[in-house]
Amino acid sequence: MVTRARERVATGPRPGKRPSSALAVITCMDTRVDPLQFFQSRPGDIHAIENAGGLVTGDVIRSLLVSQRYLGTRRVAVVMHTDCGLLGLDDHAEASAIADEAGVEIPFSLGGFGDLHQRLAESVLMVRATPILPHRNDVRGYIYDVETLRLSEVAIG
Numbered sequence: 001m002v003t004r005a006r007e008r009v010a011t012g013p014r015p016g017k018r019p020s021s022a023l024a025v026i027t028c029m030d031t032r033v034d035p036l037q038f039f040q041s042r043p044g045d046i047h048a049i050e051n052a053g054g055l056v057t058g059d060v061i062r063s064l065l066v067s068q069r070y071l072g073t074r075r076v077a078v079v080m081h082t083d084c085g086l087l088g089l090d091d092h093a094e095a096s097a098i099a100d101e102a103g104v105e106i107p108f109s110l111g112g113f114g115d116l117h118q119r120l121a122e123s124v125l126m127v128r129a130t131p132i133l134p135h136r137n138d139v140r141g142y143i144y145d146v147e148t149l150r151l152s153e154v155a156i157g
């Protein structure tokens with residue numbers, strides 16, 4: 001893997017520190033999700049911020065703040081997807097099961113959700129409503145269908 005990464009850097013143009021498309025993509029860590037592929041990007045084009053679900057958490061806001069304030073991104077895409085591992089997960093039941101097994105409470109929400117469109121809308125609106133972020137005029141939501149491989153923009157607000 002190390003050799004392959006070095007070869008790619010040696011043959012292609014070297015990515016800069018600042019994303020050339022000024023786009024930050026928040027998305028899920030799912031194996032079928034590839035943030036570079038969504039917007040026909042190459043290394044150096046975007047910031048990809050990934051976690052379980054592609055949810056807008058405190059740490060995602062931290063990364064987005066760094067991305068916008070210090071590294072020049074101005075646009076945000078939140079991409080959630082069909083068949084997500086968090087879809088239908090019962091947060092309360094799972095949190096109690098984990099606490100029973102581990103003997104300690106988890107200090108965060110697992111992030112399970114029941115409605116993909118609704119959860120996506122909440123995330124987009126949360127980014128738009130976060131005043132510490134300098135660029136909130138172009139925050140869009142998308143759903144990626146892991147069966148058809150299509151990315152669709154969802155009108156929000």
Ligand SMILES: [Zn+2]
Pocket residue numbers: 028029030052053054081083084085086
């Ligand atoms: Zn997912």
